[in-house]
Amino acid sequence: MWQLKLLLRLIILFSLGCVAVGCMEKGEEITSKQMQSSSYEAAARIDGRVITLQELDSTLELALYDIAEQEYELRLNKLNAWIDKKDGNNASGKKIEILLTAPEPPRITLPTANQNLRGSREAPVTLAVFCSFQSPHCKAIQPVIRRLMSTYKGWVSQVHFDFPLKFHREGLRAGTAARCAADQGRFWEYHDALYVLTPEINGDTYSQLIGQLQLDAQKFEMCLSSDTPKASVLENRDWALGLGLKNVPVVFINGFYLKGPRKFEQYAYWIEKELRSMGINPKETYVWKDDETIDDRDLPITGLSLTLLGVSESSVKSKSKALIQVKEAAAKYFNVGQELIAGASLLRLHSSYAVIESKAGLEKLPLKGKGGTDVLQTHSYEQNAELKRRIEQPLGPGSRQLIASSGVLTLGQSWLSKQLEQREVLEAKFIEAELEVEGHHLMRLEGITNNEFFTALGFQENDVLMRVNDSWVHSGQNNLWDALTSGQIIDVAFMRKGLPQRIQYVVEEQGYFEKD
Structure with a gap:
């Protein structure tokens, strides 16, 4: 097994080139004492130059961890399968103790000072997220990140690193546009909107968001045509490639490397471990x-x-x-x-x-x-507990919960007011659907393909609206309009191609999460 791993390392070594791994110069020698250490074990000797495992592994730190994690998962899955087979899901009540330990991810130092930040720079834990705005996997992870930011509010901050992949045709331009929005103090609103609209973002999306977020159009277009924001995105991408990253998302929790989309509990484990190492109880409320x-x-x-x-x-x-x-x-x-x-x-x-x-x-x-108890607090993007329960469990306590919101869209007040001037035209886009609730037909959107209002809200042709906050939307009532003018957070659930969707809207001039 070790011979195979050594061969793999050598193949990667020579594909990267001797300079990349810091090979020793000709004539340099390793002492016999150093050679006794496994970290100084010679991996190869090329024309008198010694390449050690230490040198080799220092360039493959993340890749070797990926392999170690895969080995752990394989062993754990096999062990669980054996236990289930031999003990019938532990029907005998035997005490089972799993002794396998997961490998600890490497910790990487990242240059976060100049990145867009959500939360406080004084937060003890930082989530550095490498993502592409056109990635469906990055879109899928947004509800998890928001939940982490809410659960550990004040203890955790988030920084964004652009990592547009080659096959993401709009990835580079979307990252550039978000940085132009940052110049006007609206990075996170733009960031969240792009993920709501992914994968349908295109050239029209950027101009649409200018109006929706009430950006200075001339300033934005000048920024978009300049080289500076694009260069910043490419600098992030090159940094990611230099680390050996190949796909998105990748999250570093205080530098701890976690590759790929993961469950809330996996990220929470490392956040809480970091907080405890600093003497902080993760269950305590952060005090401003x-x-x-x-x-x-x-x-x-x-x-x-x-x-x-x-x-x-x-x-x-x-x-x-x-x-x-x-x-x-x-x-x-x-x-x-x-x-x-x-x-x-x-x-x-x-x-x-x-x-x-x-x-x-x-x-x-x-x-x-x-x-x-009946107020929506804009600083958390959350409703009070009772309203939240009614929204997420429309059929009552104990019933199945709705899926988490896929994103939060900020709607500028003056933009929204202008759109609602044509309310009668917008209402005409609601057509009765086949499904019924409370004795009325649900409402389907028709003829909205090029409509600025519905596109800005993230809707598509034939979406069927189900609920606005804790009320059903049907032929007998449509509370969308009143909700949008309430000055509060709006939670909308709808069906798209038979699958449930959920979006939140915040009608305000500036979001809670700000760059300090």
Whole structure:
């Protein structure tokens, strides 16, 4: 077996060339003491130059781990098959102890400082994700990444590395466009939108997202035609190739290498292991800086005609904002320090309430509803527990859950308002489908192929809408319009070619995750 592995290493070695593996110069020698160590075992001698296993393996670190992981999986699967065969799924109740240990992935140092970041740079764990915007596997991993960011909120940050593959025709251009959106502070909204629209992204997608995200079109096009953003994407790609990466996605958790799409639990294992190594309990709630030094919980509740509908927290204090309705006016976003009404301004924000400074002194403005139970908090892209349950289990507690949302689309408020001016035309695109619910027909979309509104929302011809938040969409009711104008998060479930789909929409000017 070892002879086969050695031959494999030598073949890879000479395909890379002697320079790549750092072969020893002619005349250099290894001491007898070093040769006694397996890491200094000679793999080959070429015209007097010694190539050691240490030199060889240092260039094959990721590839050798892939092989070790495959060996572990083969052994584990075989062992489980033997146990099931011999013990009939342990019907006898025997104590079974698995002694195989999974190989630990190598840890790689990555240059993350200049990459687009989601979350706080102070987070103790960083997920470095190498992906291509046109990859279906990268699209599939997005719900897992979002779940990790939510479960370990504050403890984990995410950085994006572009790795467009040769057969992804739009990969390079999509990565370039996302970097141009980053120049206007909208990288993550653009990032999320591209993955929602994948694999249908094309030349029209980029101009569509300019309007949808309310970007400066002239500035965006000038950026797209320049060499700088493209060069940055190619620099990421070359870095990935230099590491020996061949496919996407690849996630590095604080440098730990995890190849290919994986389950939430596999990523969570390494995140929690890293946190514990730093003395952090992964189950503890991350406390934002303000909460560490300021306790506003006992402040009196304000009597001003203000309603707090959502909180968008940021690690950069000046970027935190609140969705507030002033009297009967439409809700809008206010930044910390901004005046709400005459004599009253937004002093600071917490996850479930805002602090108002007025002539009466400091007062607390809680999220709408007791404890925020009927409020959608924009900082987490999540609904409260009860609403979330009704959305994910439409048939009641204990029933099968809907699939996770495939992505989050940000819709600019002014763009959306303009689109909804033609609401009657848009409503005409809903045609009764064959399926019925609550005594009414579900609604199918027809004639939307070139429609900007429905394309921006990620819909395709013949999609059948099922639910908007926790309400059915059918010939008797369609709550999509009211939901889009509510200033809250919208969760839409629909059927495409017989398969369930789910998308979330955030109607706001700036998302929660920001680059600091």
